[in-house]
Amino acid sequence: MTIDNATVTKIANLARIRVEEGEKAKYAAQIGGIMQWIEQLNAVNTDGVEPLASVMDITLPLRRDVVTDGDKQPEILANAPEATSGFFAVPKIVE
Amino acid sequence: MAELIKGETGAWEMVIGLEVHAQVIANSKLFSGASAVFGADPNSQVSLVDAAMPGMLPVLNEHCVEQAVRTGLGLNAAINKVSVFERKNYFYPDLPQGYQISQYLYPIVGKGFIEIDMPDGTSRTIGITRLHLEQDAGKSMHDQHPTKSYVDLNRSGCALMEIVSEPDLRSGDEVVAYLNKLRMILRYLGTCDGNMEEGSMRCDVNLSLRRPGSPFGTRTEVKNVNSVKAAQQAIEYEAQRQLEILESGGSIKQETRLWDPAKLETRSLRSKEDAHDYRYFPDPDLLPLKLTDELIERIRKTLPELPDQKKHRFMEQYGLTAYDAGVLIAEQNRAEYFETVAKSSDPKLAANWVQNELLGRLNKEGMSLDDSPVKAPALAGLLKLIADNTISGKIAKDVFAEMFTNGGDAAAIVEAKGLRQVTDTGAIEKVINEVIAENPDNVAAFKGGKDKLFGFFVGQVMKKSGGKANPDIVNELLKKKLS
Numbered sequence: 156m157t158i159d160n161a162t163v164t165k166i167a168n169l170a171r172i173r174v175e176e177g178e179k180a181k182y183a184a185q186i187g188g189i190m191q192w193i194e195q196l197n198a199v200n201t202d203g204v205e206p207l208a209s210v211m212d213i214t215l216p217l218r219r220d221v222v223t224d225g226d227k228q229p230e231i232l233a234n235a236p237e238a239t240s241g242f243f244a245v246p247k248i249v250e
Numbered sequence: 251m252a253e254l255i256k257g258e259t260g261a262w263e264m265v266i267g268l269e270v271h272a273q274v275i276a277n278s279k280l281f282s283g284a285s286a287v288f289g290a291d292p293n294s295q296v297s298l299v300d301a302a303m304p305g306m307l308p309v310l311n312e313h314c315v316e317q318a319v320r321t322g323l324g325l326n327a328a329i330n331k332v333s334v335f336e337r338k339n340y341f342y343p344d345l346p347q348g349y350q351i352s353q354y355l356y357p358i359v360g361k362g363f364i365e366i367d368m369p370d371g372t373s374r375t376i377g378i379t380r381l382h383l384e385q386d387a388g389k390s391m392h393d394q395h396p397t398k399s400y401v402d403l404n405r406s407g408c409a410l411m412e413i414v415s416e417p418d419l420r421s422g423d424e425v426v427a428y429l430n431k432l433r434m435i436l437r438y439l440g441t442c443d444g445n446m447e448e449g450s451m452r453c454d455v456n457l458s459l460r461r462p463g464s465p466f467g468t469r470t471e472v473k474n475v476n477s478v479k480a481a482q483q484a485i486e487y488e489a490q491r492q493l494e495i496l497e498s499g500g501s502i503k504q505e506t507r508l509w510d511p512a513k514l515e516t517r518s519l520r521s522k523e524d525a526h527d528y529r530y531f532p533d534p535d536l537l538p539l540k541l542t543d544e545l546i547e548r549i550r551k552t553l554p555e556l557p558d559q560k561k562h563r564f565m566e567q568y569g570l571t572a573y574d575a576g577v578l579i580a581e582q583n584r585a586e587y588f589e590t591v592a593k594s595s596d597p598k599l600a601a602n603w604v605q606n607e608l609l610g611r612l613n614k615e616g617m618s619l620d621d622s623p624v625k626a627p628a629l630a631g632l633l634k635l636i637a638d639n640t641i642s643g644k645i646a647k648d649v650f651a652e653m654f655t656n657g658g659d660a661a662a663i664v665e666a667k668g669l670r671q672v673t674d675t676g677a678i679e680k681v682i683n684e685v686i687a688e689n690p691d692n693v694a695a696f697k698g699g700k701d702k703l704f705g706f707f708v709g710q711v712m713k714k715s716g717g718k719a720n721p722d723i724v725n726e727l728l729k730k731k732l733s
Contacts (some may be wrong), residue, residue, distance in 0.1 A: 169527055171341055201462060215537040220276050220313030223283030230625035231296045231403065241292035242400035242640050245343045 158187040253421045253461060255489060257497045262389065263461045264489050265466055266425055267417035272411050272712050273386070273450040274317045274443040280385055280409035280422060281308030288448075292402040300407040302346035304706075307535050309333075314409040315539065317441045318358050318383050319549050321411055324439045324556055325378050327362025331545050333382075335536040339527045340420045344388035344399050355528045357382035357540065360656065364435065366427040366560050376428055377416030386410050388663060411442070417456065417466065421487040429453065429478050430580075434557045438582055446477045455484055459492050467492075468502040472516050474509045484509040488516050560585055577605055577707075583619050584609075590626035595633035607650055624653050629679035632660035640664060646718050673720045675727065678711070681719065682731055685710045696732055707732065 161177040163186065167174040174182060228241055237244040252263040277453040279286050284301035299306040322329050334356040337349035359381035365373050388406040392399050398474070413432065419425050433444035433451060444451050453476075458469035472488055475481050492502055506526075507516040557579050564585075578588045578601060587608075590695040608629065612622055632649060635641045641649065643663055649663050664670055672678060685707060686693055711724050718730040 162582045169356075169529065171406070183419045209530070213537065214381060216309060216540055217312035217315070218283065218309045219277050220311050221283065224278075224283035224299075227296070228293045231293050231301050237398075239395075239398070239400065239650050240296070242394075242402055243293070243343070243392070244395070244398045244400055246399070247391065247395075247397050247488065248390060249398045 158183045158190060162186075255493060257493055259497050261462060262493060262496070263462045264420055264422075264485070265417050265458050265460060266419040266421075266467075266485065267456040268415045268419065268425065268428065269456070270413045270415075270429070270437055271452045272321075272413060272444070273411035273453075274314050275441055275443060276311060276314050276317065276409055279407040280311055280312060280383065282313050282407055284407070286408045287410070290404055291611055293404065293467075294610060295404045296406065300346070300403055302348070308351065308533075310539065310681040311409065314383060315358070315541075315648070316545075316549055317409075318381060318411055319541065319546060320439050320553070321413075321436065321441045322362065322381055323546075323550055323553055324435050324441075325359070325362035325381065325413070325549060327378055327381065328360040329541065330356060330358055330360055331540075331541045331543075331546075332356065333358040335383075335533045335539070335541045336530045337533050338384075342387065342390075343399065344390045344406065344557045346403065348385065348408065350385050350531055351536070351697055352530075353382035356538070358541075364428070364431055366424060366425065366431050367561075367572065367576045368427055373572070374418075374424065375382075376418045376424075379414040379416050380410050384410050384412060385521075408722050422482045423439065423487060424533035425455070425477055431557065434580060438554055438556055444618075449476065452476055453481060455481060455488070455494070457485060457488050457628060459489065459496060467496075468504050470502065470504065471506045471518075472509050473506060473519075474511075476511070480509060480511055483511075483514055484516060486513065488662030499597075506662055513636040515574050538556070554582075564588075568592055568601070569670065570597070570601050570645070574601045574605065581619070587619060587626045591630045591633065594627075596637055599633055599636065603620050603629060603650075607647065611650075611654055622725055623655075623657055624650065628653060628659065635660055635664060639671060639673065639720065641669055642717070644712075644721075645669050645671065648717075669718060671720050672715055672718045675723060678715070678719050678723055679727055679731075682707075682724070682727055685714060686731060693732065704728070704732070 163174060163179045163182045166186070194224055212244070232238040232243065235243050253265055274280075274281065276282060276286050279297075279300060282301055284297040284486045287295070297306075299308060319329055333353055335351050336354040338350040338354070339353045341348055357380045361380070362378040363375050364378065365375055367373050386405045386408040388403040390399050390401050390402055394400050406489075415428065418430060426708065429446075429451075433446075436442040436444045436451075442450060446452070454473040455475055456469050457472065458467040459468045470488060470492070472484050475484050489506070495502060506519045508519055508729070509516050560579045561572070561575045564570050564578060565572060568575075568579070579585045584604070588600060588604045589648040591604060608622065612619060629650075632646055632653065635649075636643055636646050640661075645664075646660075650658055650664050652667075653660060681731070689707075692703050692706060696707070707728050708721070708724055711728065712719055712721070
C-alpha cells in the first residue's frame with residue numbers, strides 16, 4: 156500500500172497537526188513503510204486466535220464509587236490561556 | 251399498526267431508530283473520583299483525569315459497570331462477559347482528551363427488547379440493538395460573550411449509557427411510547443433519573459421513508475432532541491421534508507441534522523466531510539472489561555418487579571384494563587399506593603379513585619403523590635364506606651375533598667357531618683312524595699312520554715335529602731311512584 160500526499164493531508168487534518176507542503180513526501184514515505192510492515196503481519200494466519208490485550212495475566216482494575224477528587228478549580232484553570240468566572244474562555248465555536 | 255403517510259404518489263412508511271443517551275446514577279465519574287452531582291460551580295468537580303492532564307490514567311468505576319449490567323437485564327438483553335473500551339477521536343473544546351472513551355465493536359450489553367404500550371391499548375415489541383458505556387463531554391456556552399465560548403468540565407467524564415434501538419419504530423406515537431417506557435424502566439431500575447428536560451436523557455433520531463414492504467430508504471440522523479415533545483415535532487418535520495424530496499423525484503442525502511426547537515425545523519450541520527472519521531481504536535490505558543457469571547447473577551437477583559411484569563400482574567390480579575394498569579404502573583410510588591388501596595377495597599374502584607380523584611386533584615394542586623395529604627390507608631378507608639353502602643360515591647367525593655383539605659379519617663368525617671347514607675325506604679318515600687307534590691307539571695309531562703324528566707326527579711330527591719339518599723333506592727321508588 157502506497158501513501159500519497161493527499162492521504163497525508165487528510166491524516167494531518169484529522170489529527171490537527173500542521174504539515175508543510177514540502178514535508179508531505181517525507182511523511183508519505185514513512186507512513187507507507189509502516190503500512191508495509193502491517194501488511195506483512197496481515198500475512199500471518201490468525202484464524203481462531205483471540206486478540207491479546209496484555210502479555211501479563213492481569214485484569215482491569217476497578218474503583219469503588221466514592222468521591223475522592225475534584226474541588227480544585229484554580230489548578231484546573233491554571234494552564235488555560237484565558238479563564239473567566241471559573242470557565243475556560245475559548246474562541247467562539249459556532250456550527 | 252403502523253400509520254402510513256399519504257403522499258401525492260402513494261403511501262409511505264416511516265422507519266425510525268433511536269439512540270438514547272442516559273446519564274448513569276452514580277456518585278463519581280466513569281473513570282475518575284470527581285463528583286458526578288449536578289449544579290456545582292464551574293470546573294469545581296473536575297479531576298486532573300477529566301481535564302486530560304498528561305500522564306493521567308483512567309480507572310473504571312465498578313458501580314457504573316453494575317448499573318449498565320442492571321439496565322441491560324432490565325431491557326431483557328444479553329450481557330457481554332467481555333467488552334472493550336475504545337477511543338472515539340474528534341476535536342471540540344469541551345472534550346479535553348481529544349477523544350471520548352466509549353465502546354464500539356464490543357459493547358457491554360447486546361441485543362434485547364422492550365414492550366411499548368400504545369394509547370389504543372395495543373402493545374408492540376421493539377428491539378434493542380445494544381447498550382454501551384461512554385464518557386460525557388463538558389458543557390460549552392456560546393451566548394455569554396460576543397467572541398468567546400465558555401467551557402465547564404464538570405460533566406466531562408460522567409458516565410453515560412448509550413441505548414440504541416433497532417429500526418422498529420413506525421410513527422411519532424410509537425417513539426413517544428418507546429421513550430416513556432424506556433424512561434420508566436430506567437427509573438424502576440434506579441440507573442438513570444430519566445429527566446429529559448434536565449438533560450439526563452437525550453436522544454438522536456434516525457429516520458427514513460420507504461414504500462410499505464420495500465427495503466429501508468436512506469436515513470438522516472437528527473440530533474439535539476431533548477424532550478418527548480421535541481421528538482414528536484422533529485419526526486413530523488423531518489418526515490415531511492423527506493416526503494417532499496422523494497415525491498419530487500429527489501434522493502435523501504445521508505447526513506446529520508440538528509433539531510432547532512425555536513424554529514421547529516431540522517437543518518443540515520454542513521460539517522466537513524471527514525468530521526465523522528472517528529478512527530476508533532482500543533484504549534491502551536484500559537484492559538478489556540471482563541464480567542463473571544456470579545456478578546451478573548448477583549445483580550439479576552436485585553432487580554425490582556419491572557413495569558411490564560407489574561402491568562401484566564395488575565391486569566390478572568386486579569382485573570384492570572391494559573390502559574388503567576399502564577397509568578398506575580407509570581411511577582413506582584403510584585403503583586405501590588394503588589396496591590395498598592386495592593388490597594383492602596374493591597380493586598376496580600381503587601383504580602378509578604386513584605386515577606381520577608386522587609391524581610386529578612394532585613395534578614390540579616401541582617403536588618406530587620409523595621406530598622398527598624390523603625395517604626393510601628386513608629383512601630382505602632373511604633372506599634370501604636362506599637363498598638358497604640355507608641355513603642354514596644357522590645358523597646364520598648365531598649368526604650375526599652374534606653380529607654384532602656383538612657386531613658382526618660373518612661369514617662369520622664361521615665359521622666361528624668352526618669353524611670351517612672339514608673337507606674330507610676320510608677324516609678326516602680316521604681321525600682319523593684314531596685317532590686311529586688311540588689312538581690305537578692313535570693309529573694304530567696313525564697307520564698305524557700318525556701322520559702328524560704326522570705333524571706330531574708332523581709336530582710330533586712337527592713337535593714332535598716342533602717345527597718344522602720341511597721341512589722339505587724331512589725331510582726327504584728321513583729319508578730314505582732311515577733308509573
